[in-house]
Amino acid sequence: MRAKLHSVDDAYWHWRNGGYLVYLQGSIRSACIAFLFRFLPPRPSLLPITATMRTTLNNSGTTDSSELDQIRDWKALHRLSTQLLKTNSTTAKLAEVLASVVAFHHTSRAVISIHDPGLECLTVRASIGMTKQEVEELNRIKLSEGCSGAAFAERDRIVVENFDKDERFEAFHPWAKANHVGAVYSTPFYDDDTAIGVVTVYFGMPHTPTAREMELTDICAGTIALILGRELADASSRQERERRNKVLAHMDEGYIVLAHDFTVREMNHAAVRMCQRPIADMIGKSHWKVWPEVNDTEMGTMFRRAMSERIPLWIENRWVSPSGDVGWYEVHAQPIDEGMAIYFRDITRRKTAEQAVADSEARYRALAENTSEVVWRADATGMVCEMSPGWARFTGQTSAESSGEGWANAIQPDDRAGLLAEWHAAVATGMDYMTTYRMRRSDGQYRNMISHGVPLKDKDGHVREWIGLCQDVTALREAEEIARQENVHKDEFLAMLGHELRNPLSAVRMATDLLERTDFGPERTAHFARVINRQVAHMTRLVEDLMDISRISRGQVSLERNPVDLCAAITAAAEQLRPMMNAKQHRLTLDLPEEACIVFGDHVRLVQVAGNLIGNAARYTPAHGDITARLLIEAGKALFTVSDTGIGIEPALLPEIFNLYTQAKMTSDRQSSGLGMGLTLVKSLVELHGGTVTAMSDGPNMGSMFSVTLPCAATN
Known part of the structure; x- marks a missing residue:
């Protein structure tokens, strides 16, 4: 409650029985009027009552009109306190206070606006006599703007006695006129020293608030602050209980x-x-x-x-x-x-986990004795003193045969001397020991092994014993060899790719040089243009094939599946390759069924599959050779074959014919052009369509045949 504190002789407030007992000093018959304002919570200091409100009765026992007004005001405040005690809802309490405010001022409109720290405007919490539109307009007024915003920002009462003549709020004159507001004043209210909102009273005509009106408004503003403060405290307490209950519940x-x-x-x-x-x-x-x-x-x-x-x-x-x-x-x-x-x-x-760890340690000890890996122990001098049962199972040696340095007899003779030298050097230096060698297995096969030994030392750093493990890494070495071969094939492929790109680039460069240096006629210029276009088209196909392989390997190719007539796709592919086959005078035979062969797939990709197979046959078939493309429908599946009378395929290469690098190796003699990427693409695209592709050949110069099987689309 914001007001000037008058002397204690005028009035004071005393907390009693859950409310403030207000004493007003008077001289008539030593009487005083006491008002118990039970709603207000206790304050540590006296609360103000102005001197103008101290006298309620005169010495003659009569009252004037102002004194009667004061008595009526106190009765109204008493009724308000009673209503507040009966009401639990914050909204209802604010409405009661606001009703008292408008009654005190003999007006019909007032609002209580509060500040939400997350917003830049005051928000109307309660109103009386205001339309919904007027409330919405007030909610849009920013802090420090308008009468209520200025009162909140300046932390002081703002009075506009005549809106038409007040220059400070000239921007709001149209609003005041439209809403029939002649005067207004706003009083801020506080929680401790923090402004939390404003109570604003509106008058239809110009109005100068009296001291009585402002004092009563101060009382009501303080009451509003206490109501909202209690609401906030209750909400905080409720949230704390809810949080506690939620934590406990979960x-x-x-x-x-x-x-x-x-x-x-x-x-x-x-x-x-x-x-x-x-x-x-x-x-x-x-x-x-x-x-x-x-x-x-x-x-x-x-x-x-x-x-x-x-x-x-x-x-x-x-x-x-x-x-x-x-x-x-x-x-x-x-x-x-x-x-x-x-x-x-x-x-x-x-x-249970702790017990499991203990059990695991026991199992580990048992495992060390029975594992397929070879665990060994040697003394400080390097003499083997214990081999696990795994050593006997792996090498066939008995404990007596493997003790000392007898274990070395199981090592491949070419590796034995070097291994012993490394072991003796590790024993002499006390350093960790790791080496690889070949060791004879009990079946007589030599396996690639890796042995790792570590010294166990005492507190003085002296080696007490050695423990180690021998592991069979033959499979790992084989995988490394396969990877090495893959790298070799990759290098061959890259070399061929460079060759394939260099040839058309050389032709393009030669043609462009001649065009720049010599003024040829139209026919000659057109010839060079055709050369450039042909070579660029060749390079474009190479790049597109490489990009297709890359996209397929990364799973980035998606098929636009629709019912596709495979006969039409094969015919379209053959027509695209007709110039290439005519140049080599190939005889192409298309053996296709009269009825449509419908598969569910991507038309463009199926044309690409057929084109790559027919183009591959043309590339590896000498001039005047025969190429046959045949399509059959068997047991709900489409069987598409392309056979030729070309150079054939080595039997050893057939299992890997669709591998990209194997193709490069096959064509490294440069007797035929191309990188062989088409077959890799064919395999990938066919598998994306749910089919299979195979290759057959009786050997070099015996021709070859590629077969694609695809599921036919279901028919109604």
């Missing part, structure tokens, strides 16, 4: 509150779940009657000590539930004002 740990006499007062859901009995059987009953089995245990002793000595304690306790389940719980007892809080969580998994 805790994995059990939570029990015991009174000082060990009566169970509160339990969360986890506690009820873990105790495995109805909550009604536990709440309100003695802990010792609910869980009598705890009475004479270490945990029971801990509970009594924690309660009596008011100290926190904890224990890990093995517990058997009423259903017979055995578990482990970590229990904490924490003294609190109400008595004692017990937190307990199920640590059965942890205990």
